[in-house]
Amino acid sequence: MPVLQGNDPAALQRAAQALAAGELVALPTETVYGLGARADDDAAVAKIYAAKGRPVGHPLIVHVADEAGAAAFAAAWPASARRLAQAFWPGPVTVIVPRRPGVATASAGGQDSIGLRCPSHPVAQALLRAAAALGVPGVSAPSANRFGRVSPTRAAHVAGEFEPDLLVLDGGDCEVGIESTIVDCTRAHPVLLRPGRLTRAELEAALGEPLQERDAAAPRASGTLTSHYAPRAQVRLMDAGHLRQALAVLPPTGADGRPPVALYSRTVRPASAAMPFRPMPEDAAATAHELFAALRELDASGAALIWIETPPAVPAWEGVRDRLQRAAAT
Missing domain, CATH: 3.90.870.10 (DHBP synthase)
Structure with a gap:
């Protein structure tokens, strides 16, 4: 190429x-x-x-x-x-x-x-x-x-x-x-x-x-399908509380020896250093800038699941939330 x-x-x-x-x-x-x-x-x-x-x-x-x-x-x-x-x-x-x-x-x-x-x-x-x-x-x-x-x-x-x-x-x-x-x-x-x-x-x-x-009369437009922007691994969005609970019972490795989960979060950190992890920036614009690169990196780790902390429900994060919700809609 x-x-x-x-x-x-x-x-x-x-x-x-x-x-x-x-x-x-x-x-x-x-x-x-x-x-x-x-x-x-x-x-x-x-x-x-x-x-x-x-x-x-x-x-x-x-x-x-x-x-x-x-x-x-x-x-x-x-x-x-x-x-x-x-x-x-x-x-x-x-x-x-x-x-x-x-x-x-x-x-x-x-x-x-x-x-x-x-x-x-x-x-x-x-x-x-x-x-x-x-x-x-x-x-x-x-x-x-x-x-x-x-x-x-x-x-x-x-x-x-x-x-x-x-x-x-x-x-x-x-x-x-x-x-x-x-x-x-x-x-x-x-x-x-x-x-x-x-x-x-x-x-x-x-x-x-x-x-x-948006309503039923809106024209079709690029990137507006329910499922989009998805890596090979399944994406799951969780708030910080549910994410901590899920991580607490997670085995360190899967049956195949690979990490069962990769993590992308703002306030939650992995319990194991072996878990593929990217810290999500506090700033919405910084997160948007790195979002797709972070998803690609975590997907390349071989984990079957990518757990992501749900971004704040405020206007500045609307674009990031939209992309993550579509990535998780598989």
């Missing part, structure tokens, strides 16, 4: 040319690494679905270099989308807007709406602009991992997920670490479809109105 430095102009040009030719490229964003294809080419986008094992009706997010680039895909630009883009683009928020007919049908999963985002990562920005110069209006890029599994936040995480000829741009560790917030802007009042790093208060301040809750 060719892993190229994202700050190398020659590597960026090679990646842009690959996108223009309808090939796949793994690229860094500030949220997670994405598996990208030119969004205006349904045959190229079909390669994403095939590589990930992703259901073709599950829509992708299209990445554009700036707000002006959204015009290639949006049939309308509602006031709520404009306010969010002006407040947070480039940045980790995706807006769902009416889709321009005949454009990005595969990326939209056949829906008449489309998810658009302008990433802030400098490598993603440079690639989008280099690709645009070659006639690529935007790049569809879900997380660069097998469908439903733990998202990658380092170039090394992408290695081994796909065929060895996939071109990967290395942009270092992702700053945010969890996927973007998604807001449905197709209706009279905006609806939060997926929480992320941005809090409801920040979003509502930019919108000038409260966010509505």
